[in-house]
Amino acid sequence: MSLLKDKVCIVTGAARGIGAAIVKKFAESGAHVAFTYVSDSSADKAAALENELSNLGVQVKAYKSNASDFAQCETLVNDVVKEFGKVDVCVNNAGISKDNLLLRLTEDQWSQVIDVNLNSVYNMTKQVVRPMMKAKSGSIINMSSIIGIRGNAGQSSYAASKAGIIGFTKSIAIELGSRNIRCNAIAPGFIETDMTHYLKEGTVGENFLKDIPLGRFGKAEEVANLSLFLASDLSAYITGEVISICGGLSI
Ligand code: NAI
Numbered sequence: 466m467s468l469l470k471d472k473v474c475i476v477t478g479a480a481r482g483i484g485a486a487i488v489k490k491f492a493e494s495g496a497h498v499a500f501t502y503v504s505d506s507s508a509d510k511a512a513a514l515e516n517e518l519s520n521l522g523v524q525v526k527a528y529k530s531n532a533s534d535f536a537q538c539e540t541l542v543n544d545v546v547k548e549f550g551k552v553d554v555c556v557n558n559a560g561i562s563k564d565n566l567l568l569r570l571t572e573d574q575w576s577q578v579i580d581v582n583l584n585s586v587y588n589m590t591k592q593v594v595r596p597m598m599k600a601k602s603g604s605i606i607n608m609s610s611i612i613g614i615r616g617n618a619g620q621s622s623y624a625a626s627k628a629g630i631i632g633f634t635k636s637i638a639i640e641l642g643s644r645n646i647r648c649n650a651i652a653p654g655f656i657e658t659d660m661t662h663y664l665k666e667g668t669v670g671e672n673f674l675k676d677i678p679l680g681r682f683g684k685a686e687e688v689a690n691l692s693l694f695l696a697s698d699l700s701a702y703i704t705g706e707v708i709s710i711c712g713g714l715s716i
Pocket of ligand 1: 477478480481483484498499501502503504507519530531532533558559560561608609610611652653654655656657658659660709
């Protein structure tokens with residue numbers, strides 16, 4: 466399938482987990498992909514992903530860039546435009562959680578989560594809309610969460626950041642629709658990755674499972690499939706939407 470043939474895509478926070486699955490899916494679908502990682506400890510994984518995809522006949526390149534840092538996002542997008550010529554798709558995937566009940570949640574934990582999950586989406590969107598406006602086309606995909614829709618005890622900072630993404634997504638869709646730039650959010654439920662690994666075992670995981678009609682956790686590749694749909698022209702008339710991928714958890 467070449468749904469993204471010759472498109473240039475940026476994916477943030479993609480050395481592992483959902484981001485890495487999106488990079489793979491996009492490259493396999495014909496896209497050239499620039500993806501980011503933030504810590505030196507992820508450099509090997511990022512290089513391995515580049516290497517794994519090197520035989521697909523597309524360009525895949527890892528950049529060390531902190532999505533919560535405005536200046537680094539500006540440099541990143543300038544570098545990608547220089548090297549790849551344009552930006553057609555941006556997936557704002559980078560995210561963290563620092564779960565704690567409000568009574569124990571520190572100001573620092575709150576700020577880190579808002580910086581990485583929400584401010585990063587502003588930082589990247591602000592930069593990619595310039596080349597997209599020039600090209601009169603673009604698709605921005607923001608990784609929200611079911612938790613941003615329904616909230617969860619112990620996740621107030623995470624929920625606030627992911628709910629903020631939804632308001633931002635809808636506003637950008639309205640602002641930039643006339644420029645043929647689409648902006649949608651994905652709201653995953655419980656997807657098996659390093660982020661949720663600690664939740665899977667024991668009673669927390671069992672309790673989640675009881676509420677999931679499909680009776681299982683999701684896979685990163687399944688979120689990548691939805692991202693592919695939203696990145697491609699198959700979704701050309703879809704903007705400002707929040708699409709849940711949660712096995713029915715949100716029903
Ligand atoms: P993960 O922890 O495996 O991956 C997140 C990636 O973001 C990591 O590679 C991390 O190094 C990177 N990252 C963190 N801070 C960054 C920064 N400042 N700049 C650039 N990269 C940074 O987590 P997972 O599960 O793959 O999550 C991906 C996205 O999906 C996140 O936004 C997460 O909130 C969201 N999500 C995940 C769910 C799940 O069940 N796994 C459910 C709902 C949403």
